[in-house]
Amino acid sequence: MNTTLPKDLLSASLAAVRIQRPLVQNITNYVVMNNSANALLAIGASPVMAHWVREMDEMTAIAGALVINLGTLDDGWIEGMLAAGKAARHRGIPIVLDPVGAGATSQRTQAAMKIIDACHPTIIRGNASEIMALVDARIKSKGVDSTASSDDALEAAKRLACTTSSVVVISGATDYITDGTQVHIVTGGSEMMTAVTGMGCTSTAIIGAFSAVVCDPMEAATAAMAVMSWAGERAAAYSKGNGSMQVNFLDELYNLTPDQL
Amino acid sequence: MNTTLPKDLLSASLAAVRIQRPLVQNITNYVVMNNSANALLAIGASPVMAHWVREMDEMTAIAGALVINLGTLDDGWIEGMLAAGKAARHRGIPIVLDPVGAGATSQRTQAAMKIIDACHPTIIRGNASEIMALVDARIKSKGVDSTASSDDALEAAKRLACTTSSVVVISGATDYITDGTQVHIVTGGSEMMTAVTGMGCTSTAIIGAFSAVVCDPMEAATAAMAVMSWAGERAAAYSKGNGSMQVNFLDELYNLTPDQL
């Protein structure tokens, strides 16, 4: 793993997560809930998965960060997302948005834009196709997998960052993290990560944990992507397939210490 | 693993999945979503899990196959299933139905029949009890596990295939695949597969992947069941319990090459 973020900031960020154990509230999809929760526990955070509209205000009030993930969207969940997002915004709690499948259907792209407009996420993380679809609705993606490389999407990411005032993360073979002017880069990881469902969603959850304890969202997002890349690279070295990769990835996150980075 | 399907058709089917990487849309249950998605990725397909009524038309339009699984049913999901099923039927996209728990409650049996009538699935896969319950509503099953052997259900499967014009798959110690006249057989696998939750649902998802790239549904369904049996048999040989079996099964699918079959 290589990153443009200074190594001492990286170590300090991970140490902060492990010491502060932030509560990260997730409104995320059914496919990844178990893995996202385990990844948050592995990194030292305390996950809660809750989407019930009635409790969004109280639940958000005790959270250090809010993660909104559009994976398995429907009307009821959008309502919960908007309620939680508005509560988090009102309280100044960082919000991380994962526009899963933006570009796959127009309903999904519109739902993502609606949440962006109403909640002003601190950080938006997607694959290249998703980020491009949020900038240009004519871009189509193939389901939830990207059909473009992260390099192709950097200009779109910068534009999205400028218009939304969010930090935008494109994950891919190279990860780009930008606030519209500055760009951080993370390389490394492993191709095998794309064969594990919800690896992108997991990185969004991990960004949530870092954003709860690191003030600068550029730093928080970059540290999170670096940790993902590091654990992915290590796990892939001894995984036999996507089954063991999913398991080994969690073990690597669990054992990662700040000075190893 | 042994099957009545010629080995060259088997290899060619798997090669087609790996090369074409079909998008398989799944409206499936909460229990198995993660594993079904990982199994589809392992075999080389691109999974999407989506059930939102509003996006079913657009999502189905980009899919190569639609999988409908009744596992954790409720009214909202039935609505999504019907919307997706009708869109798929209209576009000529293959539909694979898994009537999980048919026979456990009358509501479930009726929901399965309603979807069959409205969407005309290309392939129906269930365990013996489920298939028998779709033919004779007096047959009761014990929750989602079968209380009959697949041999007992072959006549019911043939009858169901004739009345619905679907290919019907009964999975069990021996798998039967029938269009009402012709019968393909797959043997092998492992008893340990029954200790992993949702192994049947995973085979339905894998049938979805093959049906997206293989025209003949008898061939697609048989190739999918053969691949399941092959990977299950291999994984069971070195798995210590149902935890490692679930992981090793994915690894075996991931590493399977067309010429190994």
Add this chain to the structure above:
Amino acid sequence: MNTTLPKDLLSASLAAVRIQRPLVQNITNYVVMNNSANALLAIGASPVMAHWVREMDEMTAIAGALVINLGTLDDGWIEGMLAAGKAARHRGIPIVLDPVGAGATSQRTQAAMKIIDACHPTIIRGNASEIMALVDARIKSKGVDSTASSDDALEAAKRLACTTSSVVVISGATDYITDGTQVHIVTGGSEMMTAVTGMGCTSTAIIGAFSAVVCDPMEAATAAMAVMSWAGERAAAYSKGNGSMQVNFLDELYNLTPDQL
């Protein structure tokens, strides 16, 4: 693992689960569904996960026990929980309640109390914070993780047992099982269990399996917690992180024999 329950009762309880293979109906949360189902299969039970209001009466009629878990609550699910709980109560089927996140939000605490009042659960299992919040609504918990030790909650557990006539289980470093007067204790397990999401929910599901075949709820709950502790201790000894721990825990449950206890 150590427990105050006589070893022969422990062995006999596990043998009863393995022989009778009870159907355990679960209305549980999205995060743990896969693992809870696999844990129930590993221990020898037959899990069904269903929440659809319309089928709750019929599904409960064939179940040996009902597990209600508030993890990812919303209005629709509460409706299903109440329908299933009332049907189970009417039929005299044991009900096990897991008040996940009671104390995190007032809505959750109130939902738990409503279900207790309407369904009279046989057994209530929670962590220290959750049990204390059910007795004193001023107690707050940090999301779904406990902020108190199980020792702190024993008096609250006894009071809750008295007012509800339920057996109350507090899980933690030491597990307490009480009917308000008698107290059973289970020690052992591993700190690593707290790094695996939904380990508490899994223990609730396992209590469900034992309560279906063991008449005395004190005995059923204690045997279940002992089995959890035993498998957790064994799995932790060779797990490298929370990823492999989740897998190895299932393998240990799967291989556990009555005479090993």
